[in-house]
Amino acid sequence: MIDILGKSVFxxxxxxxxxxxxxxxxxxxxxxxxxxxxHNMSDAFQRYVKHNNLPVDNSGFIETKxxxxxxxxxxxxxxxxxxxxxSLSVTEVYEHFKSKFILLVRRPDEVVNSYITKxxxxxxxxxxxxxxAPHFQPGLLLPHHSFSRIVPxxxxxxxxxxxxxxxxxxxFWTYLNRSxxxxxxxxxxxxYRIVKLExxxxxxxxxxxxxxxxxxxxxxxxxxxxxxxxPNFKPRKKExxxxxxREKMEFENEVKDLAIELAYEWKVDSLLTA
Numbered sequence: 001m002i003d004i005l006g007k008s009v010f011x012x013x014x015x016x017x018x019x020x021x022x023x024x025x026x027x028x029x030x031x032x033x034x035x036x037x038x039h040n041m042s043d044a045f046q047r048y049v050k051h052n053n054l055p056v057d058n059s060g061f062i063e064t065k066x067x068x069x070x071x072x073x074x075x076x077x078x079x080x081x082x083x084x085x086x087s088l089s090v091t092e093v094y095e096h097f098k099s100k101f102i103l104l105v106r107r108p109d110e111v112v113n114s115y116i117t118k119x120x121x122x123x124x125x126x127x128x129x130x131x132x133a134p135h136f137q138p139g140l141l142l143p144h145h146s147f148s149r150i151v152p153x154x155x156x157x158x159x160x161x162x163x164x165x166x167x168x169x170x171x172f173w174t175y176l177n178r179s180x181x182x183x184x185x186x187x188x189x190x191x192y193r194i195v196k197l198e199x200x201x202x203x204x205x206x207x208x209x210x211x212x213x214x215x216x217x218x219x220x221x222x223x224x225x226x227x228x229x230x231p232n233f234k235p236r237k238k239e240x241x242x243x244x245x246r247e248k249m250e251f252e253n254e255v256k257d258l259a260i261e262l263a264y265e266w267k268v269d270s271l272l273t274a
Contacts, residue, residue, distance in 0.1 A: 008079040008099040009212050014176040015272040017106035023082040024226050026030035030034060033072035034080045039064050043085035044144035050088040050148045052133035061089070062096050063166040069097060077233035078212060085174050092182035094191070100212060103180050106197040107264045107272055109240055112169040116238045120149060121168045130157035139157060150175075153248070166243060167250030173203045174258045196262070198252045240272050 011022050019036065026034035037043070048054075053202045072079035085158045086093065093099050115121075123139040131154055152160045152171070160171060184192045195204065195212055202223045209216040243251070248268040259266035265274065 001071055004066070004073060004096045005080075006100070007073055007077070008065075008081075008097050009102065010086055010093065010099055011080070011082035011102040011104055012090070012180060013084055013089070013104040014089040014106070014109045014111055016254050017084070017271055018195075019082035019104060021197075021200075021227065022104065022205075022208075023080070025218060025223065026082075026224055028082045029209070029214065029216060029220065031036050031077035031098050031214050032080050032212075033076040034076070035068075035082070036067055037083045037085060040083070041083060041142045041147075043083055043089075044147040046146040047085050047088050049151060051114055051155060054133060058092060059216055061090065062259075065093065065097070071079070077214065080212075084176070085144075087180050088183075090180060091186060093114065094187045098100070098191070101184065101192040102208060102211075103184065103192065103194045104197055104200075105177055105194065108170065108173045108259055109251070109268070111173050112166060112251065113238050113240070116165060116174070120167045121240070122170075125161060127151075130154065130161070140262075163250055164244070164247050166247035167254060170251045170254035171181040174254050177262075178258055232246075239260050240268060243268065 011019050013019060023034050023036040026032045042061055042064050046058065049056045049058070068081070069079040090101055094101070101226060118211070123137060125134060126137060127134040133153060136143070137146045140149070150172070151157065151168075160168060163171070184194075193208065195208065202220045205214070205223060206216050207216075251268060252266055255264075256266045265271050
């Protein structure tokens with residue numbers, strides 16, 4: 001019987017924050033079975049359920065994770081998965097598997113602009129009752145895209161509906177990161193790390209490996225080669241200088257408090273001159 005407790009690690013966050021990068025690195029470690037968004041449909045649906053507080057039994061979600069971890073541990077020392085879809089599921093995953101978590105955060109303007117290139121919130125939300133979770137949305141080709149593009153429900157919905165895409169994505173950056181940080185407060189401090197992508201150099205990567213429980217075999221030259229390759233790179237993003245005054249205002253209003261907490265600049269004019 002394989003003991004799975006404490007043998008799994010999940011890198012989470014908003015997405016566009018280094019999850020694919022750290023997965024590629026971990027995939028080079030011989031003792032680690034590494035995946036990126038391994039169960040994207042199941043996990044995106046679970047995030048949708050959690051965000052909307054829907055009365056859904058999550059046993060299928062947990063068993064899917066259990067089967068994946070068990071399969072990994074038959075041939076590897078650790079099971080590693082990087083997936084932003086799991087960012088609202090820290091509590092139940094920890095309860096069942098005593099997993100370790102790495103919250104990867106990235107400066108908010110970079111995340112927002114990166115998601116613009118991925119066409120997030122490009123389609124107008126179709127919903128008549130702002131107090132109900134929205135149905136599967138037209139215009140989104142894949143089911144996990146509809147489930148993963150979460151939106152506010154209730155009194156917060158109306159102002160969000162009137163936001164530009166920059167404003168909506170700024171809300172998303174704050175909401176996801178804040179939700180993870182809140183959940184992490186309820187697990188032991190030794191079982192999680194908050195890592196800023198801007199600080200993720202070779203030594204900090206080795207520190208992450210030590211946190212998981214092994215010594216990295218990835219040489220520094222290979223680390224930098226992978227970093228420069230920029231996994232999931234999108235060639236064209238909307239630059240800060242292209243933002244309208246309204247977009248700047250929405251961004252600053254949404255990210256200010258958490259950006260200050262995480263020691264990120266939140267004033268667009270300061271970012272432009274940095």
